[in-house]
Amino acid sequence: MQSNCVKVPKREGESTRKMLAESEVIDYRLKIKSDEQFVYIPLIPGISKDILSKIDPTLALAECDFEENERTRSVEEILGFAPSFEVIGDIAVVAEEYDVKVGEAIMEVHKNVRTVLVPTTPVVGEFRIRHYRVLCGEDRTTTVYREHGFIYEMDLNKVYFSPRLSTERKRITDQVTDMELVLDMFAGVGPFAIPISKRAMYTIAVDKNPDAVEYLKKNIALNKASRIEAVNMDARDIQTPQPPDRIIMNLPHTAHEFLDVAFRLIATGGIIHYYDIRPETEIFDAVIKMVRQKASYSGCLIDIVNKRIVRSYSPHEYNIVLDIRVVGKQD
Numbered sequence: 001m002q003s004n005c006v007k008v009p010k011r012e013g014e015s016t017r018k019m020l021a022e023s024e025v026i027d028y029r030l031k032i033k034s035d036e037q038f039v040y041i042p043l044i045p046g047i048s049k050d051i052l053s054k055i056d057p058t059l060a061l062a063e064c065d066f067e068e069n070e071r072t073r074s075v076e077e078i079l080g081f082a083p084s085f086e087v088i089g090d091i092a093v094v095a096e097e098y099d100v101k102v103g104e105a106i107m108e109v110h111k112n113v114r115t116v117l118v119p120t121t122p123v124v125g126e127f128r129i130r131h132y133r134v135l136c137g138e139d140r141t142t143t144v145y146r147e148h149g150f151i152y153e154m155d156l157n158k159v160y161f162s163p164r165l166s167t168e169r170k171r172i173t174d175q176v177t178d179m180e181l182v183l184d185m186f187a188g189v190g191p192f193a194i195p196i197s198k199r200a201m202y203t204i205a206v207d208k209n210p211d212a213v214e215y216l217k218k219n220i221a222l223n224k225a226s227r228i229e230a231v232n233m234d235a236r237d238i239q240t241p242q243p244p245d246r247i248i249m250n251l252p253h254t255a256h257e258f259l260d261v262a263f264r265l266i267a268t269g270g271i272i273h274y275y276d277i278r279p280e281t282e283i284f285d286a287v288i289k290m291v292r293q294k295a296s297y298s299g300c301l302i303d304i305v306n307k308r309i310v311r312s313y314s315p316h317e318y319n320i321v322l323d324i325r326v327v328g329k330q331d
């Protein structure tokens with residue numbers, strides 16, 4: 001069967017396969033093949049030259065004939081039920097109630113998954129960290145995650161990360177212009193701040209967790225980002241050289257405690273992206289009222305220019321965002 005593929009010299013075959021697997025672009029329905037000199041890795045339909053160059057600009061798109069793999073059974077077919085799990089890089093995270101059989105089924109079907117983790121704690125503390133144990137596969141909690149052409153290294157035992165905010169991160173990044181000073185108050189390993197830094201005049205990325213800032217610095221280097229500064233500090237104490245044009249407040253549950261800081265710092269005309277967790281029974285009204293009150297205490301006149309549900313958070317709760325434009329400020 002004809003398919004788009006990546007053709008690389010044999011010595012680069014395994015590292016390229018790994019990278020493409022992490023980006024989740026290999027078509028596992030087809031068999032990877034090789035000849036004397038080259039390895040040919042089939043790609044899932046729809047992977048364009050442009051997407052490939054964002055994974056690695058040295059890769060070239062080719063076309064080739066491939067043999068089909070025998071169809072692998074789905075995880076549900078193997079287990080008799082569909083377990084919920086999340087894949088971050090080459091690590092799958094399953095719910096605490098699942099045993100090793102679930103991990104093995106996931107690894108059998110998802111060839112890019114090398115480790116399956118199970119949480120041993122809920123998300124806890126101000127750093128929003130979860131602890132895990134290895135259910136099966138390689139004994140590690142570190143991985144490399146790819147999103148919109150950027151790469152993020154992280155240790156899931158030491159930092160917060162959710163792949164489920166990918167669309168939201170792109171939505172925010174796409175709004176940024178080259179005249180902006182951007183402040184990410186709760187930056188984690190950098191999935192908002194690093195893409196933004198490629199578009200903004202300058203980005204300040206703050207996190208209180210020293211491990212998150214260590215990975216943030218690593219990821220700044222990995223993505224060759226400049227015009228960005230990683231700061232290990234409590235966001236409450238942050239000073240900026242001039243009022244930021246945009247502030248990201250991605251600390252649902254407690255970001256409201258920092259709204260006074262954001263309203264004090266933000267430039268007139270600037271925008272604050274405020275995240276929260278809301279019950280399904282009352283999604284926007286109370287949070288908008290609270291934001292308006294805090295704005296008023298801070299002497300800010302605001303306009304809520306956008307409100308949306310980002311994702312479901314738990315069976316009866318939603319992660320939401322408000323885009324708050326500060327249209328006027330009292331001195």
Ligand SMILES: C[S@@+](CC[C@H](N)C(=O)[O-])C[C@H]1O[C@@H](n2cnc3c(N)ncnc32)[C@H](O)[C@@H]1O
Nearest residue numbers: 126127160161186187188207208209234235250
């Ligand atoms: C929900 S995570 C978001 C991380 C990142 N924005 C992302 O999308 O992956 C919130 C982050 O805020 C950090 N944090 C918590 N309290 C903080 C504070 N007072 N000042 C700065 N960072 C803080 C945590 O360490 C964590 O990395």
